[in-house]
Amino acid sequence: MRLYDTLTREIRELKPIDGSTFRFYCCGPTVYGPAHIGNFRSFVLQDVFRRTLETGGMRTLHVRNITDVDDKTIRDSQAANEPLSEFTARWTDRYHADCEALNCLPPHVEPSAVEHIPQQIEMAGVLVEKEHAYVSDDGSVYFRISSFPEYGQLSHLDTRELSLGKTQEARANADEYEKDDLADFVLWKARRPEDGENYWQSPWGEGRPGWHLECSAMIKEYLGTDFDLHSGGEDLIFPHHENEIAQSRCAWGGQFAGHWFHPTHLIVDGRKMAKSLGNLYTIDDLAEKGFSPMEVRYVLISGHYRKQLNFTLDSLTAAREALSKLAKGARGLAERAGEGHLLTEAGFGPFESAWEALNDDLNTPGCLGGIFTGLRESAKLEGAEAAAALAGLNRVLKAIGLILPEEPTSAAVPDDIRALADKRWEARAAKDWAKSDAMRDQLADLGWAVKDSPQGYELEPA
């Protein structure tokens, strides 16, 4: 597949470095609360990315970390009066549940920062040894940006801009006084009273790792010095990924990531998503409003990953209808294919354009459009042809990770509702329209919709 690369700003064909397995790393969540749909836009898009590679026949090695030690996890675990490990385990479980609900494949490796402290200390040590890093008076370790001339390549910021970016606010920040240069970033943070029991022994005294170092150390552990692709939300380009490149290449050599994949942010109701604006949603929030995770997934892939997506509650309703339409189309195709045709041959048939869109810079909205078009094109197919089309459809659906809703099974109808509906049917049969319509309204007030047909009626929760 072809994908845009943040570093070179080109769309390039992806080929695994080792010729067989596409190895990639995604920055995972900081587990200090429920992830929101903005976080999940990145994770879902990364999931579609992986599924597309795999559907195309490529083997993958997907590594995604859990950030379980940083300022926020420490701060909030203490506020909750809970040990850090218990606090983060709780939110990690919640995150896993949300991922599963959204049908995101679990990564092959899911390392946690706390479990890789020795690797991080080792890495900081190498950087100090090679004089890419220095130890401050308080026992913190900082990376010296001036020792890595290529710093800023990914974000396209040059040194001058980095310096100009240092605001007065940053200069006033007491935390920063230990640095030689304000642009230098911390690899290891000396223990401070507010860290409580969350510290580790290091050659520089007690302390804890800096966030940027965590990812780099875990990447070295599981993917080595050269790997195929690195991904994360666009906000991570600077400084997080810039810092990862600097410290990893300075410590271990190699090129680090061969390709950079950055989904852009979600906006909600036309505005930046923020707690203070009241437009920050979690999967649970949306479930309470009656929207399923699959509807959320549909909305998250309904815009191109390099373009901001405007998430609205209306778009979720639209997604529900669209999913329902897809499901009907797929069921129709299955019926016309009949029982005997379990084709598993490769190929996409009428869904070829949908598949191609996915491979062309992960054009998920183009893919969805192609699916609807393919469905219309295959509306007249029967038997083996329908079966072949259905196989293509299923492969595309698997690639985007969409699970279509089942045909609504007749929900358990309470006896009194059933009795009322039967009486209405009798009145209707007797052509007593006034009585029949009154009972229909009555059922609607009770939350049940009646669907009439010549053969009888069905009840559905409204």
Added chain:
RNA sequence: GGCGGAGUAGCCAAGUGGUAAGGCAUCGGUUUGCAAAACCGCUAUUCGUGGGUUCGAUUCCCACCUCCGCCUCCA
């Protein structure tokens, strides 16, 4: 201020130097006692504004307007 992205029908959203995918909604039709549901169909002479290049631009160039993101720990 620096870097970057975007403005396409009521809403969401693809796409292209050669005349606008798809979804939702609306509307119309079939059906229905009337509805609902279901099914079928229609709906942008036009792609923020103004110039320019071109046989031809929404697509390239310039200017302007508007919105959004990043600029030290937020996906």
